[in-house]
Amino acid sequence: MEIYRSCKKLFCNTAKLVKSDLNDKHKISQINIKIDHSYRTVDIISKLFDNFNCFDSYKDLAKGIMVLHDYGRFDQMFQTGTYCDSISFKDMDEISDHGEYGAYLLFEIGDIKRTCVDEKYYDVFFNSIFYHAKKVLPNYLNSKVDESLIRSDLDSFLESEPILFKSFYSQAVRDADKLDIYNQVILNLIPSFYDYISFDVKNIDYITNKLGISNSLIKEYTVNNKIKIPIDIIDTDKLKISNDFYEKFYNNNLPQLKYLFKMPWYNSFYAGLVRLNFIRDINFKASLKYIKKYDLLNRMYDMYPDKYKFIVKDAFEFTDDYINKKIKTKSIYCR
Numbered sequence: 001m002e003i004y005r006s007c008k009k010l011f012c013n014t015a016k017l018v019k020s021d022l023n024d025k026h027k028i029s030q031i032n033i034k035i036d037h038s039y040r041t042v043d044i045i046s047k048l049f050d051n052f053n054c055f056d057s058y059k060d061l062a063k064g065i066m067v068l069h070d071y072g073r074f075d076q077m078f079q080t081g082t083y084c085d086s087i088s089f090k091d092m093d094e095i096s097d098h099g100e101y102g103a104y105l106l107f108e109i110g111d112i113k114r115t116c117v118d119e120k121y122y123d124v125f126f127n128s129i130f131y132h133a134k135k136v137l138p139n140y141l142n143s144k145v146d147e148s149l150i151r152s153d154l155d156s157f158l159e160s161e162p163i164l165f166k167s168f169y170s171q172a173v174r175d176a177d178k179l180d181i182y183n184q185v186i187l188n189l190i191p192s193f194y195d196y197i198s199f200d201v202k203n204i205d206y207i208t209n210k211l212g213i214s215n216s217l218i219k220e221y222t223v224n225n226k227i228k229i230p231i232d233i234i235d236t237d238k239l240k241i242s243n244d245f246y247e248k249f250y251n252n253n254l255p256q257l258k259y260l261f262k263m264p265w266y267n268s269f270y271a272g273l274v275r276l277n278f279i280r281d282i283n284f285k286a287s288l289k290y291i292k293k294y295d296l297l298n299r300m301y302d303m304y305p306d307k308y309k310f311i312v313k314d315a316f317e318f319t320d321d322y323i324n325k326k327i328k329t330k331s332i333y334c335r
Contacts, residue, residue, distance in 0.1 A: 061124070
């Protein structure tokens with residue numbers, strides 16, 4: 001496991017150095033969250049590669065890439081105090097997200113040279129890290145890999161099919177990263193449910209007309225132009241997800257988050273469906289097996305209070321059925 005150990009050393013040393021230069025407890029705690037996330041994804045991708053029945057060298061390389069996939073997050077938090085890419089990189093013309101920034105630090109600044117990673121693997125590191133946070137992979141990294149290729153030794157695969165080699169790892173890194181979103185929900189690092197719903201003051205008409213909340217209550221729950229309505233004073237029927245949104249969910253046609261964030265009706269229940277929809281972007285059957293093995297769907301469903309489970313019940317049942325069907329495929333892929 002030479003590659004992983006070397007990359008882990010760079011990861012640990014960089015995190016330690018960044019934290020040593022900080023006096024901000026919030027920033028340090030946020031960096032620790034990303035450290036934990038990175039190690040969980042290393043464990044996830046290790047389990048995925050166990051399913052591929054390939055040589056250990058494949059897993060070693062995968063773990064090395066995975067531990068560095070969020071390498072850009074450390075300096076991002078140090079410099080900007082936020083993990084919101086649109087804020088952090090708004091003044092950087094050539095960098096748009098933390099994946100690009102991590103690739104920049106590793107390959108333009110040259111931090112990757114502080115590892116033992118052979119230069120022949122630089123391209124697979126670069127592509128996997130650069131593209132891991134993108135909405136979709138570029139077409140040339142989205143090809144399906146014939147299973148016979150991962151039965152050969154690592155370097156034979158790289159030398160014979162370099163594009164497919166990069167595709168295979170880019171897809172696996174994205175899968176592992178998405179799977180940890182579900183772990184974060186179960187750990188309550190990403191809350192599935194809030195005791196209140198936040199609104200901007202411009203949404204008063206929606207609050208009164210759609211939710212049936214009186215103006216006097218709205219005034220009571222307004223602070224600094226933000227309205228926080230306790231969820232327990234809202235009729236549960238008024239919290240139901242619209243049929244139109246459910247149809248879009250079933251058809252894998254959900255709007256982009258930048259649009260959803262602007263909608264007054266978008267709340268934690270809608271966000272739960274968006275997270276479930278990430279499964280449509282999963283590449284490998286092994287990733288769906290991971291979800292089943294660790295009972296992630298049921299555990300996420302149980303995070304909702306009983307009185308609100310009915311709102312998301314159909315979405316969870318649909319997703320479980322989707323997984324059960326896709327797992328039956330004979331290919332290593334589920335898409």
